[in-house]
Amino acid sequence: MLKILVIADIHGEFEKFSKIIDKLSGRDFDLVICPGDFTDIFNIPEGYSQMDIAELIVQKLLSLGKPLFCIPGNHEPYEIIEVFDEYNVNLHERTRKFNDLEFVGFGGAATPFNTKFEPTDEEIKQALERKTKEIKGRFILVTHNPPLGTNLDKVETGEHVGSKAIREFIEQRKPLLAISAHIHEAGGTDKLGSTTIFYPGVAYEGYYGLVEIGDEIKCEIKKI
Numbered sequence: 001m002l003k004i005l006v007i008a009d010i011h012g013e014f015e016k017f018s019k020i021i022d023k024l025s026g027r028d029f030d031l032v033i034c035p036g037d038f039t040d041i042f043n044i045p046e047g048y049s050q051m052d053i054a055e056l057i058v059q060k061l062l063s064l065g066k067p068l069f070c071i072p073g074n075h076e077p078y079e080i081i082e083v084f085d086e087y088n089v090n091l092h093e094r095t096r097k098f099n100d101l102e103f104v105g106f107g108g109a110a111t112p113f114n115t116k117f118e119p120t121d122e123e124i125k126q127a128l129e130r131k132t133k134e135i136k137g138r139f140i141l142v143t144h145n146p147p148l149g150t151n152l153d154k155v156e157t158g159e160h161v162g163s164k165a166i167r168e169f170i171e172q173r174k175p176l177l178a179i180s181a182h183i184h185e186a187g188g189t190d191k192l193g194s195t196t197i198f199y200p201g202v203a204y205e206g207y208y209g210l211v212e213i214g215d216e217i218k219c220e221i222k223k224i
Contacts (some may be wrong), residue, residue, distance in 0.1 A: 001212055001213065001214040002030055002031070002098075002099055002101065002213040002214075003028060003029040003030050003031075003210065003211070003212055003213075004029060004030065004031045004032070004033055004210070004211040004212075004213070005024065005027075005029045005031070005032045005033070005064075005066070005208065005209070005210060006032075006033050006034075006035070006179055006198070006200045006208065006209035006210070006211060007020065007032065007033075007034050007061070007200070007203050007208050007209075008034065008035045008036065008037070008180075008181035008199065008200060008201070008202070008203060008209075009036070009037045009073070009181050009182070009184060009201075009202045009203055009204065010034075010037060010038050010039075010057055010203045010204055011037055011039070011040040011043060011075065011202075011203075011204050012038070012039045012040040012043040012044065012045075012050075013043070013203075013204035014053065014056060014057065014060075016203070016204045016205075016206065017057065017060070017203050017204065018060060019206070019224055020203060020206065020208050020224055021060050021061065021063065021064060023224050024064065024208070025063070025064060029066065029210065030066065030067075030098075030099070031066060031067050031068075031069070031098055032061055032064060032066050032067070032068045032069070033068075033069050033070075033091075033103075033142055033179055034057075034061060034068070034069070034070045034071075035073075035107075035142050035143065035144055035179055035180060035181040036070075036071050036072050036073025036074070036076065036107050036108070036109075036144035036181050036182070037073030037074065037075050037076070037144070037181060037182070038053065038054045038057045038058070038070075038072075038073065038075075038076060038080065039053045039054050039057075039073075039075055039076055039077075039080075040075050041075050041115055041116060050075075050076065050077055050080070051077065051079055051080065051083060054076065054080050054083050055083050058070065058083060058084070058087050058089060059087075061089075062087065062089075067098060068087075068089040069089060069090075069091040069096060069098075069103055069105065069142065070084050070089045070090060070091060070092075071090075071091050071092045071105040071106065071107035071142055071143070071144060072084075072092055072107035072108055072117050072144065073107060073108065073109070073117065073144045073181060073182065074108050074109040074110075074111055074115040074116070074117050074118055074144065074145075074182070075115050075116060075117070076107070076108075076116060076117045077116050077117070078116070078117060080117075091103060091104075091105030091142055092105050092106060092107045093105070093106060093127050093130075093131070094131075095131050095134040095135060095139075100137070100138070101137075101138055101139060101140055101176070102134075102135055102136065102137060102138070102139040102140070103139065103140050103141075103142060104128070104131045104134075104139055104140070104141050104142070104175075105141075105142040105143070106119075106124055106127050106128060106131075106142075106144075106166075107143070107144045108144055108145070109144050109163070110145075110163075121163055121164055122165070124143075124145070124163055124165040124166060125165035125168070125169070128165065128166070128169045129169075132169075132173060135173070138176055139173075139175050139176065140175055140176055140177045140178070140179065141166075141169070141170065141173075141175040141177070141178040141179070141195075142178075142179045142180075143163070143166050143178070143179075143180050144180065144181050144182050145162055145163040145166060145180060145182050146162040146163070146166070146180035146181075146182060146183060146186070146197065146199060147162050147163060147166040147167035147170055147178065147192055147197060148160055148161075148162040148163055148164045148166070148167045149162065149167060150162065150167075150190045150192060150197060151186060151188050151189075151190040152180055152183060152186045152187075152188065152190055152197055152198075152199045153183055153186060154183070154185075154186050155183060155185065155186070156185055161183065162180075162183070166178075166180075167192065170192050170193070170195050170197070171192065171193055174193060174194055174195055175195050176195065176196070176213065176217060177195065177196050177197075177198065177211065177213065177217055177219075178192070178195055178196070178197045178198070179197075179198050179199070179211075180197065180198075180199050181199055182199075183199070184201070184202045186199060187199050187200060187201030187202070187207060187221055188221070189219045196217045196219060198211065198219040200219075200221050200222075201221055201223075205223075206223045206224045207221060207222070207223050208221075208222050208223075208224075209221055209222065210222060
């Protein structure tokens with residue numbers, strides 16, 4: 001059985017995020033996944049840059065002593081990829097293997113707010129199609145943006161604002177699990193065909209997720 005810790009949407013709230021990490025230190029899981037928004041363009045402490053905050057958060061995640069896969073959120077500067085590469089945790093536009101599963105990642109999300117990492121749906125589609133050629137077996141998809149038309153992309157108005165390209169990729173390629181983030185009010189679990197989709201909610205409000213992959217897939221939202 002594979003156990004995965006999922007921490008999403010930290011938004012630069014280092015102290016609140018640290019409480020989650022400190023609570024989870026020594027817990028039984030195999031892998032940590034962070035699907036983006038380490039930082040926030042509207043929440044940068046004086047004397048720090050977004051890159052500084054991102055690096056501190058990556059270091060804190062690595063303090064758990066487990067392998068870590070990361071993708072950027074829409075708030076991140078593109079240079080965050082350099083931090084991920086430096087610490088060998090980058091999953092953005094990558095295919096990586098852990099145990100007997102492959103992981104495919106793509107970060108960022110288009111928004112009305114003119115944030116920093118906003119790929120178009122066409123860019124997402126092309127990138128995921130390129131990754132398709134590298135997938136050899138069972139895999140997990142990690143994106144910041146959720147797939148369109150599910151419980152995980154519904155905003156307070158009831159509108160669905162997720163990615164059509166990600167939905168189509170899931171429908172065509174049928175990953176075991178699709179982990180996402182981004183829509184803060186839409187934490188939970190849903191199904192898209194045979195694929196379980198999961199967003200644990202906002203880390204800066206104390207939420208995190210635990211996933212168990214065995215004969216079945218079990219996703220739990222936890223809160224400190």
